[in-house]
Amino acid sequence: MTTYKIALLPGDGIGRDVTDAAWAVLERAADIGGFSLARTSYPWSCDYYHQHGTMMPPDGIETLKTFDAILLGAVGWPAKVPDSVSLHGLLLPIRKAFVQYANVRPHRLLPGVQSPLKADAFDILCIRENTEGEYSGAGGRVHQGADNEVAIETSIFTRKGVERILRYGFEQARARRGKLASVTKSNAQKYSMVFWDEITQALAREYPDIEVTSYHIDAMAARMVMAPESLDVVVASNLFGDILTDLGAAIQGGLGFAASANINPDRSAPSMFEPVHGSAPDIAHLGIANPIATIWSGAMMLDHLGEKAAASNVMTAIEATTARGIGAFPGKDKTEAITTAVLSALD
Amino acid sequence: MTTYKIALLPGDGIGRDVTDAAWAVLERAADIGGFSLARTSYPWSCDYYHQHGTMMPPDGIETLKTFDAILLGAVGWPAKVPDSVSLHGLLLPIRKAFVQYANVRPHRLLPGVQSPLKADAFDILCIRENTEGEYSGAGGRVHQGADNEVAIETSIFTRKGVERILRYGFEQARARRGKLASVTKSNAQKYSMVFWDEITQALAREYPDIEVTSYHIDAMAARMVMAPESLDVVVASNLFGDILTDLGAAIQGGLGFAASANINPDRSAPSMFEPVHGSAPDIAHLGIANPIATIWSGAMMLDHLGEKAAASNVMTAIEATTARGIGAFPGKDKTEAITTAVLSALD
Numbered sequence: 001m002t003t004y005k006i007a008l009l010p011g012d013g014i015g016r017d018v019t020d021a022a023w024a025v026l027e028r029a030a031d032i033g034g035f036s037l038a039r040t041s042y043p044w045s046c047d048y049y050h051q052h053g054t055m056m057p058p059d060g061i062e063t064l065k066t067f068d069a070i071l072l073g074a075v076g077w078p079a080k081v082p083d084s085v086s087l088h089g090l091l092l093p094i095r096k097a098f099v100q101y102a103n104v105r106p107h108r109l110l111p112g113v114q115s116p117l118k119a120d121a122f123d124i125l126c127i128r129e130n131t132e133g134e135y136s137g138a139g140g141r142v143h144q145g146a147d148n149e150v151a152i153e154t155s156i157f158t159r160k161g162v163e164r165i166l167r168y169g170f171e172q173a174r175a176r177r178g179k180l181a182s183v184t185k186s187n188a189q190k191y192s193m194v195f196w197d198e199i200t201q202a203l204a205r206e207y208p209d210i211e212v213t214s215y216h217i218d219a220m221a222a223r224m225v226m227a228p229e230s231l232d233v234v235v236a237s238n239l240f241g242d243i244l245t246d247l248g249a250a251i252q253g254g255l256g257f258a259a260s261a262n263i264n265p266d267r268s269a270p271s272m273f274e275p276v277h278g279s280a281p282d283i284a285h286l287g288i289a290n291p292i293a294t295i296w297s298g299a300m301m302l303d304h305l306g307e308k309a310a311a312s313n314v315m316t317a318i319e320a321t322t323a324r325g326i327g328a329f330p331g332k333d334k335t336e337a338i339t340t341a342v343l344s345a346l347d
Numbered sequence: 348m349t350t351y352k353i354a355l356l357p358g359d360g361i362g363r364d365v366t367d368a369a370w371a372v373l374e375r376a377a378d379i380g381g382f383s384l385a386r387t388s389y390p391w392s393c394d395y396y397h398q399h400g401t402m403m404p405p406d407g408i409e410t411l412k413t414f415d416a417i418l419l420g421a422v423g424w425p426a427k428v429p430d431s432v433s434l435h436g437l438l439l440p441i442r443k444a445f446v447q448y449a450n451v452r453p454h455r456l457l458p459g460v461q462s463p464l465k466a467d468a469f470d471i472l473c474i475r476e477n478t479e480g481e482y483s484g485a486g487g488r489v490h491q492g493a494d495n496e497v498a499i500e501t502s503i504f505t506r507k508g509v510e511r512i513l514r515y516g517f518e519q520a521r522a523r524r525g526k527l528a529s530v531t532k533s534n535a536q537k538y539s540m541v542f543w544d545e546i547t548q549a550l551a552r553e554y555p556d557i558e559v560t561s562y563h564i565d566a567m568a569a570r571m572v573m574a575p576e577s578l579d580v581v582v583a584s585n586l587f588g589d590i591l592t593d594l595g596a597a598i599q600g601g602l603g604f605a606a607s608a609n610i611n612p613d614r615s616a617p618s619m620f621e622p623v624h625g626s627a628p629d630i631a632h633l634g635i636a637n638p639i640a641t642i643w644s645g646a647m648m649l650d651h652l653g654e655k656a657a658a659s660n661v662m663t664a665i666e667a668t669t670a671r672g673i674g675a676f677p678g679k680d681k682t683e684a685i686t687t688a689v690l691s692a693l694d
């Protein structure tokens with residue numbers, strides 16, 4: 001029997017609630033599917049930081065490297081540790097160290113879930129560059145505190161970084177409805193975004209079967225709200241993808257339903273699966289967090305591990321659950337009730 | 348009788364259609380209000396570029412400087428002149444030369460207009476920094492075309508630039524419902540956005556009557572869709588404001604209803620008023636462009652000139668028109684029919 005080694009990082013706040021729930025579902029799906037999941041949990045979090053002075057041990061990345069995949073809850077608890085420390089000490093280093101350059105986020109409405117939009121038939125796959133660009137961390141400040149203070153923040157785009165994320169997008173488009181939207185702002189950012197557009201055009205010649213359209217980020221944000229059904233695969237930079245996927249989460253009913261995968265497409269290191277939502281300290285451990293986004297992220301993990309049947313079993317169970325109205329309304333059902341319903345819908 | 352000198356820049360595409368319509372309404376409102384508007388039109392546009400090799404004459408800025416305000420249609424016709432030339436040759440130089448640092452865009456639903464959202468009761472004033480930040484134009488590329496090519500784009504924020512736009516936002520919040528949302532991404536952009544947050548906090552101490560909240564741009568994009576009624580004044584950088592105002596346009600029914608003002612709050616140079624929409628070459632001169640956004644921008648111009656009664660007369664006429672269903676549905680009514688209806692609703 002195949003066994004997959006999974007590192008579980010519950011993280012902070014509701015992270016534990018939702019990863020416990022997702023784990024129960026994934027284990028059952030593995031039993032049914034005839035494979036097994038071996039988990040090792042690590043308590044790396046803001047509490048860990050208070051005990052050890054770092055968000056994870058010095059060999060944290062080495063430790064995680066030996067796993068087949070990582071399932072993460074949520075990182076951050078601003079009242080305990082500033083985000084600049086917690087996120088840059090755990091979440092972001094993993095994404096970078098393991099070259100998880102494709103942050104993949106599906107946006108569609110689960111049955112029974114209410115969108116804030118009148119439109120309800122859309123199925124968008126957002127692919128966000130996850131390692132460079134606007135979040136490169138380069139910049140500085142001069143004349144601090146003075147009248148003439150200046151802060152600069154430099155976006156760094158490499159050909160390798162842009163090419164690989166776009167190529168990943170083209171491949172996903174080929175496996176879906178054959179449409180790729182590339183998002184830039186090349187009329188106002190003449191270096192980075194013109195570069196991105198050029199690489200998109202070059203790759204488009206390699207994928208003549210894919211219908212490629214370039215959009216400005218402002219127009220794309222409007223389109224996701226006005227005509228979401230017109231979109232298939234959307235590829236965007238780190239910042240633009242960050243914004244569009246929160247918008248995607250909004251139109252699919254909220255962060256409680258937004259799953260994500262941080263993929264290393266070359267499989268040279270483990271990929272990481274996490275809900276888009278944060279740690280929501282205000283409702284931590286009350287047993288009321290919605291685990292759907294994490295269970296869905298877990299289904300993406302099974303799919304990535306090659307367990308396609310088990311992945312679709314989990315997705316079908318999620319859909320059967322929300323279709324019955326369970327877990328479909330923010331704040332209505334308890335974590336346990338939703339988990340139980342998903343478990344009983346597995347087959 | 349007071350006479351205001353207005354420079355009219357129809358620009359490209361539907362720019363002429365909508366500025367003609369708006370002008371008819373503004374002139375009638377001036378007659379009723381007992382003041383007069385003297386217009387001078389300039390044909391600066393992509394066609395002008397083909398005749399003269401520049402988007403405006405060398406003394407264009409000097410010429411415009413003598414006016415009380417500028418009303419602009421739309422700039423750009425990519426099939427004739429690349430955006431990088433047309434926008435950077437006309438629209439953007441005016442915003443910068445006249446220190447129109449506050450790009451002000453109201454987002455609310457006109458009566459009779461359909462939002463893509465289920466929510467319909469919101470009234471947001473977005474204030475976008477209009478002169479620096481992510482659109483500073485600084486950057487470069489090295490190793491062009493090679494495997495190791497790198498493109499960088501540098502955002503430049505100055506204390507003066509950030510302080511003045513936030514201060515303008517605080518003043519607007521004071522004149523409205525007393526709430527200010529400041530938008531950054533300080534957990535991922537540690538120089539520019541932390542700088543912006545610090546200045547927000549310092550100014551908040553000067554305005555203890557204003558309720559200030561900081562949001563990350565991703566969370567704000569989601570909030571505009573999920574809880575737009577919770578927002579009052581939203582202040583954001585050049586890029587973030589650009590994105591949020593297209594999103595604002597979307598939730599208010601589309602670009603046909605999105606007005607804007609490029610304000611020089613110090614009145615050291617003229618301010619400029621323009622619809623958010625572009626030149627829409629595909630429907631240019633067909634007489635079917637919706638002039639509502641431009642008429643609304645014209646009302647903002649009257650307000651800025653100090654003609655408050657005339658400004659509200661125009662707004663009331665717009666609302667009476669869309670409430671009757673005229674101009675309220677994209678593509679339904681002709682430019683002339685909408686204009687006639689607004690004219691007849693003035694009193």
Ligand SMILES: CC(C)[C@H](C(=O)O)[C@@H](O)C(=O)O
Binds near residue numbers: 242276
């Ligand atoms: C917490 C933050 C650094 C993170 C990001 O921007 O990557 C989050 O917003 C996300 O979308 O995963």
Ligand SMILES: CC(C)[C@H](C(=O)O)[C@@H](O)C(=O)O
Binds near residue numbers: 188434
């Ligand atoms: C055309 C473009 C340069 C412009 C901008 O980004 O300022 C437009 O998108 C706007 O919002 O006015």
